Structure formats: structure tokens, C-alpha cells
Amino acid sequence: MTRPALRVDAVLVQAVIAGALSFAHLHDLAAAAGQAGWKAWAYPVSVDLLLVAAWRRLRSDGPSRLAWSWFVIALFASLGANIATAGFLDLANPPALLRLGIAGWPALAFLGGTLLAHSNGHPAPHPPAPTAPEPAPHTEPDRMPEPKPDAAPVTPSEDAPALPAAAPAPTVPAVLIEHARKVADDHQARTGTPIDTDTLRARLGVPPQLADAIAAQLA
Known part of the structure; x- marks a missing residue:
């Protein structure tokens, strides 16, 4: 397999010649402004590198205000030196x-190169806005079946639990009845009125149910 012969590209040759002339003009301008020795040669390198960095940023990330601004600044510096x-x-x-x-170009070129190299070219995408939930389909509420006119009335089930029976009245000893009668007589002698159930319960110190049973025996 034969390799293609090296061809000289006229556009590439023209670019090299134009770049060399621009490089020389920037060097001469820097030397005329008092930058001697290697400093005069560093200025055209700085301008061309900033121009290339801005152009690569435009090619890779697309048009942006940052890349276009520094591309115009570097191009103006190169054209200004030529003129x-x-x-x-x-x-x-x-x-x-x-x-x-x-004198101020090194700081300006350093700022431009840093921004082009370290700034984010692709902004973070905004999260999609939450979509509203779809409304639920309208459904009519279930209707209870209407009772038929001739339907028999519902009667309580025979298996329904019966109510608990009332507790039997407590048995009162005869001794306690006699003691209660003395207390009642003493109360009536002192106050002139029959003793009530609450007072009797308080004097005897018995539960309410037992006091009711005693009062029933004294009546």
C-alpha cells in the first residue's frame, strides 16, 4: 500500500506567512514600547495563544459571549500591531x-486565558418543571338500592346479646340495721327532720348501694 505524497497546501502556506508577519509586527511594537530581549518575543506568543484559545472555545462549545469577547480582544491587538x-x-x-x-497586556492576556480554560462552557440544564397530576375521571357515587314497598320490616335478631341483669340488692345484717336505726333516731331528735341517705352513709361509712338498702329497711 503506497502512502500519499506530501502535498503543499496553499492555504496553509498563506497562514504561515501571515502568522509570521503578524508575529514580527507584535515583536517590533513591543520592542518600541520598551520591552527588550525575550520580553518582546513573548508578546506575540501571548496574543496568538489567546486568539487560538478563543477560537477553539468557539469551535468546541459553540458561540458564547465570553469566547467572542476574548477573540475580538486578541484580534484587535494583532491588527493594531500590524497597523x-x-x-x-x-x-x-x-x-x-x-x-x-x-505594559497592561500580560495581565489582560492571563485573565482571558484563565477564563477560557476554567469556565464552564456548558451550563447546567434546568430541571424540568413538575407536571400537574391528571384529574381523576368523574364517577358517580354508588347508590344504595331502594327498599321494595312490600319488603318485610327488619326485626332484631334473636342472637342479639341480652342486656346484663341488674345486680341484686346487698343483704344487710340485723346488727347494722339496729345501729342505723339508732343513728337515724338521734339525727331526728337533734334536727327534727328524718335522716337522708347521704347523711346516713356518711355516719355509717358504708358504700352507696348498702346505704340505699339500709334506708329502705328504715323507711
């Missing part, structure tokens, strides 16, 4: 505004 070195500025005596822009 400034074309004779529009006196590079022998650069203006103070140019020196200010060159």
Missing part, C-alpha cells in the same frame, strides 16, 4: 498610551 508598524505611529517615540497598553 501601528505600517508607519501610522512613530515607533522611535511611541505615545504614552501605547506604552500603557503594552
Whole structure:
């Protein structure tokens, strides 16, 4: 199997030439603003890297305000250097505004690169809104069957439990009757009225049922 021959792409060659010229213009502009040695070469690298990072962010995550903003800033810096070195500025005596822009570019490029590298490109999707429950189908309430006119009346069942019988009256000893009679006579002699059941129960200290039985015997 033969490998395809290496072909020279005209577009790639044009991109390399344009990039080299832009790189050189940025270097010359930085050198004119007082950045000598390796510092002058670092400026075009910083501008081109920011431009590439913004473009890759646009290609991978889609259009966003952040990526477009930093792409325009890097493109403006590259185009501005190309125009400034074309004779529009006196590079022998650069203006103070140019020196200010060159001095502040490293911090600006660092901020842009950090935001492009570490910001979330895909916002978290919002959870779907809860749907309202479907209404239950309308059903008519069950109707009780109407009794027939000739139906026999319902009688209580013979198996129904009978009510408990009343407790028998307690047996009162004769001795207690005699003692109660003395207490009743003493009460009537002192007050002039017959003794009532509550007073009798309190004087004898007996339960209510026994006091009722005694009062019945004294009547």
C-alpha cells in the first residue's frame, strides 16, 4: 500500500506567512514600547495563544459571549500591531498610551486565558418543571338500592346479646340495721327532720348501694 505524497497546501502556506508577519509586527511594537530581549518575543506568543484559545472555545462549545469577547480582544491587538508598524505611529517615540497598553497586556492576556480554560462552557440544564397530576375521571357515587314497598320490616335478631341483669340488692345484717336505726333516731331528735341517705352513709361509712338498702329497711 503506497502512502500519499506530501502535498503543499496553499492555504496553509498563506497562514504561515501571515502568522509570521503578524508575529514580527507584535515583536517590533513591543520592542518600541520598551520591552527588550525575550520580553518582546513573548508578546506575540501571548496574543496568538489567546486568539487560538478563543477560537477553539468557539469551535468546541459553540458561540458564547465570553469566547467572542476574548477573540475580538486578541484580534484587535494583532491588527493594531500590524497597523501601528505600517508607519501610522512613530515607533522611535511611541505615545504614552501605547506604552500603557503594552505594559497592561500580560495581565489582560492571563485573565482571558484563565477564563477560557476554567469556565464552564456548558451550563447546567434546568430541571424540568413538575407536571400537574391528571384529574381523576368523574364517577358517580354508588347508590344504595331502594327498599321494595312490600319488603318485610327488619326485626332484631334473636342472637342479639341480652342486656346484663341488674345486680341484686346487698343483704344487710340485723346488727347494722339496729345501729342505723339508732343513728337515724338521734339525727331526728337533734334536727327534727328524718335522716337522708347521704347523711346516713356518711355516719355509717358504708358504700352507696348498702346505704340505699339500709334506708329502705328504715323507711
